[in-house]
Amino acid sequence: MAFFESLSRLVAAVLFVSPFSHILVQGAGNVEYPVGIANTAAYGTINFTEIFAAYGHDKSNVAFGTSAYNGLTTFMRALPVRCFGADAATKYDVAVLGAPFDTATSYRPGARFGPNGIRQGSRRMSLDSINVAAKIRISDELDVVDCGDVPMVTTDNKVALRQLELANAALLSGSSLRTWEGKSIAKDGKFHPRVLTLGGDHTITLPLLRGVASIYGPVSVIHFDSHLDTSRPRKLVGGPWLPDEVVPVGHGSYFYYAHKEGLLAPDNANIHVGIRAPIDSWEKYADDRAFGFVISHAEVVEEVGWQGIVKAIRDAVGDNPVYITLDIDVIDPGMAPATGTPEIGGFTTREIKKILQGLSGLKVVGADIVEVAPGYDSQDEITQIAAANIGREILGLMAKTPLTE
Numbered sequence: 475m476a477f478f479e480s481l482s483r484l485v486a487a488v489l490f491v492s493p494f495s496h497i498l499v500q501g502a503g504n505v506e507y508p509v510g511i512a513n514t515a516a517y518g519t520i521n522f523t524e525i526f527a528a529y530g531h532d533k534s535n536v537a538f539g540t541s542a543y544n545g546l547t548t549f550m551r552a553l554p555v556r557c558f559g560a561d562a563a564t565k566y567d568v569a570v571l572g573a574p575f576d577t578a579t580s581y582r583p584g585a586r587f588g589p590n591g592i593r594q595g596s597r598r599m600s601l602d603s604i605n606v607a608a609k610i611r612i613s614d615e616l617d618v619v620d621c622g623d624v625p626m627v628t629t630d631n632k633v634a635l636r637q638l639e640l641a642n643a644a645l646l647s648g649s650s651l652r653t654w655e656g657k658s659i660a661k662d663g664k665f666h667p668r669v670l671t672l673g674g675d676h677t678i679t680l681p682l683l684r685g686v687a688s689i690y691g692p693v694s695v696i697h698f699d700s701h702l703d704t705s706r707p708r709k710l711v712g713g714p715w716l717p718d719e720v721v722p723v724g725h726g727s728y729f730y731y732a733h734k735e736g737l738l739a740p741d742n743a744n745i746h747v748g749i750r751a752p753i754d755s756w757e758k759y760a761d762d763r764a765f766g767f768v769i770s771h772a773e774v775v776e777e778v779g780w781q782g783i784v785k786a787i788r789d790a791v792g793d794n795p796v797y798i799t800l801d802i803d804v805i806d807p808g809m810a811p812a813t814g815t816p817e818i819g820g821f822t823t824r825e826i827k828k829i830l831q832g833l834s835g836l837k838v839v840g841a842d843i844v845e846v847a848p849g850y851d852s853q854d855e856i857t858q859i860a861a862a863n864i865g866r867e868i869l870g871l872m873a874k875t876p877l878t879e
C-alpha cells in the first residue's frame with residue numbers, strides 16, 4: 475500500500491497541485507508557478523479516485539489514471555484486480571487473464587509477451603466507449619476486470635498448462651457480479667464470470683476448454699486460424715524417444731486432445747474459420763472432420779463475403795454455447811505480422827470485425843486471443859492494436875448476450 479500511496483502523492487503533486495494549493499510564487503516574468511501542496515495533512519481527505527476519474531471520460535476506471543498514455547496498462551483500462559490474492563473476494567462479470575506461454579510453438583516463439591502486447595495495443599480503448607457498428611457499450615452490461623497474468627513456468631509445459639488450468643478454473647468457479655433474468659445455461663444453474671484470455675501460444679486453449687466444459691458441458695468452438703490445429707500426436711522412432719513416448723501437446727495438436735477428452739460439442743458443431751495453410755496429406759482433413767469440425771476457408775470470403783462466413787458459423791454452432799478462440803494469424807500478415815506462423819491471404823481487420831459483429835446473439839461462454847508475438851511487430855504496434863480491437867469485439871458479443879437459456 476505504501477508504494478501506491480507515495481505514487482498517488484507524487485502524481486497528485488505533479489498534476490493536481492493547483493486545486494489544493496493557494497501558494498503560488500511569482501516566477502520568471504508574470505508566470506505563476508505552484509511550489510507545492512499547502513497542507514499535507516489534507517492528503518488523507520483527498521478522494522483520488524474521484525479526482526482521477528474527473529480527468530477522463532471513464533465511468534468504470536477508478537484506478538491510476540484515465541488517459542490513454544498514463545496509469546497502469548490493463549486491457550482496455552479495465553480495473554486491475556488481484557483475482558488470486560488480496561482481491562479474491564471481488565466480484566466481476568468478465569475476467570481478462572494473461573497466459574504468457576510460448577514453449578510449445580513450432581516456428582517463431584515470442585507469444586509469452588502477447589498478454590502485455592495486447593494490453594499495450596488496447597491503450598486508446600475504453601470499456602465505456604460506444605462500439606458504433608455493434609451498437610453496444612460494454613460497461614453498460616458487464617463489469618470487466620484485468621486479473622493480470624498467470625505465472626506459467628518456462629521449464630515444463632505440463633506444469634505450465636496445469637498452472638493455467640487451475641487459475642482459469644478458480645476464476646470460472648466463482649459467481650459473477652451480475653445476475654440475469656431467466657435460467658443460466660451453466661450446469662449448476664448459477665451465473666459465473668466469463669474469462670477472456672490473452673495468449674500465449676495456441677496450446678493454452680486446451681486447459682481453457684477444460685474449464686468451460688466443466689461449467690457448461692461440451693461447447694461449440696469457433697476457431698479463427700489459418701491452421702487446423704487438429705494434428706494427431708506423432709510417435710517418433712529411435713533417438714531419445716522411449717518406445718511408447720509421443721510428442722507432447724503443442725500449438726498444432728491441442729484440438730486432438732480436446733476432442734478426445736469430450737470437450738467439443740458433438741455432431742461437427744465446431745468450425746475453423748480462415749483456414750489456408752498447406753497440409754502434408756489429405757488425411758489431415760479426414761481427421762479434422764472425425765475430430766468434430768467443419769471448415770470455412772479464408773479464400774471463400776471473395777465469393778461469399780463476410781455474410782457467407784457468418785452463415786457458415788451459425789449453421790455449424792446453432793444455439794449451442796460457444797467458445798471463441800482466435801489465432802491472430804487468421805488476419806493477413808500485412809495487417810498482423812507479429813505472430814509465430816504467418817500465412818498470406820488472410821482476413822483484413824475490417825472483415826474480422828464484420829464477421830465477429832455478425833455473431834451477435836450467440837452465447838459466448840469464454841474466449842481467447844492467441845499467438846500475438848510482439849517482438850515481430852512493427853514499431854507502430856499494428857498487430858497488438860488489431861488483437862486488442864478483436865478483444866473489444868468479443869467483449870461486445872459477451873455484453874450483448876447473457877448466458878441464459
Ligand SMILES: [Mn+2]
Nearest residue numbers: 676699703801
Ligand atoms: Mn492456431
